[in-house]
Amino acid sequence: MKRSLLLALGLLASPSPVSAPLFGIPNYAAPSAFGTPATFLAASYGRGLNDASGKLDAYSAAIGRSGLGNRFTILGGVGMIDAAETEYTFGGAVSADLLQPASATQVSVQGGVGYLGVDVLGETLSTLHFTIGVALKYNIPGPTATVTPWVMPRANITRMSLSGVSSTETDFGASAGFGLTLPNGFGAHSAIDLLAADENTWTVGVGIHYVMP
Numbered sequence: 001m002k003r004s005l006l007l008a009l010g011l012l013a014s015p016s017p018v019s020a021p022l023f024g025i026p027n028y029a030a031p032s033a034f035g036t037p038a039t040f041l042a043a044s045y046g047r048g049l050n051d052a053s054g055k056l057d058a059y060s061a062a063i064g065r066s067g068l069g070n071r072f073t074i075l076g077g078v079g080m081i082d083a084a085e086t087e088y089t090f091g092g093a094v095s096a097d098l099l100q101p102a103s104a105t106q107v108s109v110q111g112g113v114g115y116l117g118v119d120v121l122g123e124t125l126s127t128l129h130f131t132i133g134v135a136l137k138y139n140i141p142g143p144t145a146t147v148t149p150w151v152m153p154r155a156n157i158t159r160m161s162l163s164g165v166s167s168t169e170t171d172f173g174a175s176a177g178f179g180l181t182l183p184n185g186f187g188a189h190s191a192i193d194l195l196a197a198d199e200n201t202w203t204v205g206v207g208i209h210y211v212m213p
Contacts (some may be wrong), residue, residue: 021091021114021189024048024058026193026205028148029135030066030095030110031075032075035102037067037213040075042189044207052199058089071097073108076191082114089116095135108135111151123163128156129208131173145187149178156195171197177205185211191204 021027024180025046031038059082064075076092093112099105114129133154140147156173159166177191187209195201 002134009092021112021129022058022060022077022091023114023116023127023129024056024081024203025060025079025209026177026191026203027131027133027152027173028177028189028191028205029108029133029137029152029175030064030075030093030104031148031179031211032073032095032097032108032137032139033067033070033101034104034106034139037064037065037070038211039213040209040211041063042077042207042209043206044205046079046203046205047067049202049204050200052197052201053203054083061130067101070101073097085119086120087116091115091129091185093131105137106135106137106139108137109133110135110154120162126161128159130159131155132157133173144182146181147178148181149176152178156197169197171195179209181209181211 025044042062044060048055058079060077060079062075062077066073073095079089081087091114093110095110097109098107110133112131116123116127131154133152135150135152137148137150153174156171159168173195175191175193179187179189181187189209190206193203
């Protein structure tokens with residue numbers, strides 16, 4: 001099986017600033033605490049840009065906490081793909097900061113998993129999506145807003161199963177974006193994502209979030 005099979009049979013049959021590795025949504029870098037642990041809520045919209053992406057609309061909601069043990073961020077999310085039939089995707093991610101917690105520049109190792117199951121001619125096409133990435137983030141505080149640009153190359157492992165037959169594919173991916181957060185905790189985020197597989201897949205996303213101590 002190839003990723004094109006997932007798009008043709010799966011999707012068509014059917015952060016930050018954050019998103020777990022949910023189908024149809026860019027892979028966001030999980031937010032770092034930058035010295036101030038916080039709980040965050042986010043709602044995101046994703047859109048495929050080319051034929052390999054399916055050009056489908058997706059929506060997601062996520063919740064998480066940064067600054068656990070001063071270095072860790074954990075989050076989970078759920079998404080909805082607007083195809084011929086609405087399909088749902090679930091996922092989660094964990095991030096570990098490698099530099100000093102209060103540093104304005106942060107390097108993080110991030111791992112995540114996402115799931116999508118769709119009906120294909122009475123059988124369930126189950127897809128697990130594993131990501132392992134390294135995110136570089138920079139926190140720019142200001143009197144009116146804090147801006148955090150980031151970039152995250154990653155390894156992308158996809159395992160698909162249908163009627164007892166399974167296949168695993170490993171590809172390279174990368175995403176980049178930024179988050180903007182106001183002093184009251186409200187903000188917006190955006191990202192673009194490339195999955196370099198047999199057919200390159202481009203996805204773009206935007207959303208809103210709320211950060212609280």
